Amino acid sequence: xxxKKIFQRxxxxxxxxxxxxxxxxxxxxxxxxxxxxxxxxxxxSSVYNATKNIYSRNVYPTSLEVKxxxxxxxxxxxxxxxxxxPENSTFKNVTxxxxxxxIATIDEKGFVNCLKQGxxxxxxxxxxxxxxxxxxxxxxxxxxxxxxxSLSISSSSIINNTLTxxxxxxxxxxxxxxxxxTTNKTVSYYIKDDSTFVYDNGSLELIDNNxxxxxxxxxxxxxxxxxSNANKEVFNYIKVEQKTDDSLIDIDSLKINLxxxxxxxxxxxxxxxxxPSNTSFKFVKYExxxxxxxxxxxxxxxxxxxxxPLITIKAISLYDDSLExxxxxxxKNHLGFNASIKAKQQDDTFLLENKCSYxxxxxxxxxxxxxxxxxxxxxxxIIKVYDNNTISVLQKGSCYIDIISSDEDESFSxxxxxxxxNKDFAKEIKSFTLIIRKxxxxxxxxxxxxLFLSLFLISTLNEKETHISLILSExxxxxLACLSEIIQYFTPERTCALSDIGIDxxxxxxxxxxxxxxxxxKILSKKHKNNIKNQQNKKSRIED
Numbered sequence: 001x002x003x004k005k006i007f008q009r010x011x012x013x014x015x016x017x018x019x020x021x022x023x024x025x026x027x028x029x030x031x032x033x034x035x036x037x038x039x040x041x042x043x044x045s046s047v048y049n050a051t052k053n054i055y056s057r058n059v060y061p062t063s064l065e066v067k068x069x070x071x072x073x074x075x076x077x078x079x080x081x082x083x084x085x086p087e088n089s090t091f092k093n094v095t096x097x098x099x100x101x102x103i104a105t106i107d108e109k110g111f112v113n114c115l116k117q118g119x120x121x122x123x124x125x126x127x128x129x130x131x132x133x134x135x136x137x138x139x140x141x142x143x144x145x146x147x148x149x150s151l152s153i154s155s156s157s158i159i160n161n162t163l164t165x166x167x168x169x170x171x172x173x174x175x176x177x178x179x180x181x182t183t184n185k186t187v188s189y190y191i192k193d194d195s196t197f198v199y200d201n202g203s204l205e206l207i208d209n210n211x212x213x214x215x216x217x218x219x220x221x222x223x224x225x226x227x228s229n230a231n232k233e234v235f236n237y238i239k240v241e242q243k244t245d246d247s248l249i250d251i252d253s254l255k256i257n258l259x260x261x262x263x264x265x266x267x268x269x270x271x272x273x274x275x276p277s278n279t280s281f282k283f284v285k286y287e288x289x290x291x292x293x294x295x296x297x298x299x300x301x302x303x304x305x306x307x308x309p310l311i312t313i314k315a316i317s318l319y320d321d322s323l324e325x326x327x328x329x330x331x332k333n334h335l336g337f338n339a340s341i342k343a344k345q346q347d348d349t350f351l352l353e354n355k356c357s358y359x360x361x362x363x364x365x366x367x368x369x370x371x372x373x374x375x376x377x378x379x380x381x382i383i384k385v386y387d388n389n390t391i392s393v394l395q396k397g398s399c400y401i402d403i404i405s406s407d408e409d410e411s412f413s414x415x416x417x418x419x420x421x422n423k424d425f426a427k428e429i430k431s432f433t434l435i436i437r438k439x440x441x442x443x444x445x446x447x448x449x450x451l452f453l454s455l456f457l458i459s460t461l462n463e464k465e466t467h468i469s470l471i472l473s474e475x476x477x478x479x480l481a482c483l484s485e486i487i488q489y490f491t492p493e494r495t496c497a498l499s500d501i502g503i504d505x506x507x508x509x510x511x512x513x514x515x516x517x518x519x520x521x522k523i524l525s526k527k528h529k530n531n532i533k534n535q536q537n538k539k540s541r542i543e544d
Contacts, residue, residue, distance in 0.1 A: 450511025
């Protein structure tokens with residue numbers, strides 16, 4: 001096979017290869033096309049950063065991994081384990097959501113608190129709206145109750161499984177239930193009287209189920225039973241003996257001495273005083289209609305969550321319910337946090353790069369009980385704030401961001417001052433990724449395609465048929481450009497654009513111009529050599 005045929009076949013095969021690449025690229029789905037853009041962008045940024053040793057601040061997440069917990073128990077808590085990849089991602093502001101907060105709640109840090117039996121879906125998501133990035137993971141969590149296996153009645157007055165109660169005395173009953181993580185720890189107490197379980201047998205009585213009191217003295221011993229409300233088969237009992245007391249001193253009045261503001265999460269002593277101080281009847285019960293309030297038999301009060309600005313607590317004498325003391329106290333939250341942005345700082349000003357996104361990191365104080373904040377920008381045209389504590393820089397300028405945590409009584413706020421600066425070259429060039437991809441995919445490939453086709457046609461046809469080669473090349477290029485756009489029209493997440501056909505034909509015509517320019521130069525050079533040769537021959541004949 002001579003060199004000419006090898007040349008012809010090589011160019012024809014290269015023409016077919018570039019045509020297949022063009023049509024294959026047109027058939028790629030939009031997601032793959034976007035991956036190409038990201039690939040090109042990452043290469044440019046990596047090369048530049050490697051050359052200049054510059055670190056690109058914004059690293060966008062590509063995936064979110066969450067360790068699923070499919071089973072837990074009521075009253076248990078755990079921290080959800082998750083990971084944002086790549087690990088050096090700038091954005092790690094994952095938000096969490098529970099499909100049923102009555103079964104399980106999850107806070108902004110992924111701390112799950114299981115409240116009652118049932119099934120709930122826990123969802124984790126990371127969103128960067130300006131980059132159209134949304135990563136989501138969810139799983140089903142089944143919460144089960146933990147049933148008791150044993151219980152024992154406890155009281156400081158119990159000796160050798162026998163409870164001795166004096167006339168006029170009130171005994172607060174308690175029960176120790178195992179296992180310790182038992183879901184329902186409520187217990188019902190009964191007095192065993194002639195093989196019958198009662199609350200009041202005429203001698204002893206139970207008040208509010210867990211307070212034992214001598215109603216009428218009796219020398220007869222009784223049995224006190226405690227049954228688990230979650231499992232009646234779990235119970236225990238003790239012997240109860242009564243004693244008379246001739247030195248009882250009546251009570252005249254009582255008073256709650258707590259008069260300060262109480263904060264959520266802290267425990268306070270109601271500190272009840274009795275008059276006279278030597279009264280024998282220092283037994284009270286406490287009442288309040290405040291939600292999320294816990295008051296122990298010893299008068300220790302704890303507010304678990306603020307649901308109203310004021311709380312009313314009543315202490316009522318168990319000996320005489322007409323004797324009572326009432327206090328109204330103000331309930332307060334602990335507020336406070338630190339806030340920062342992972343960016344350069346100049347004095348008290350954060351230097352944020354234009355057209356970038358940042359996460360506001362909040363570090364709450366250990367005593368903070370209210371963790372709801374409101375973030376606002378003094379100039380939304382410069383800094384835009386999103387609900388997930390993410391901000392986007394829209395243009396150059398200076399402004400500030402206010403971060404406020406408040407309730408109806410008080411507030412805590414921080415102000416972050418911001419100055420917007422230009423991005424570095426590696427980030428700016430990312431905005432030209434689409435142009436670079438189009439220059440390669442639409443312009444350069446069509447230029448190469450035209451080069452190989454033109455070389456094949458010119459080497460196949462004779463010089464007199466050059467115009468035919470030119471026409472065939474132009475028709476082939478236009479057909480390939482139109483076919484490429486038609487394929488894109490029917491490809492998911494891709495679009496058809498006349499401007500792309502124009503870019504294709506510009507690249508194709510450049511290839512034709514290059515080949516035919518070389519071909520024309522070759523012809524002119526050949527004619528020039530022939531003219532010189534003819535002149536030399538003519539001159540030699542004249543001389544002869």
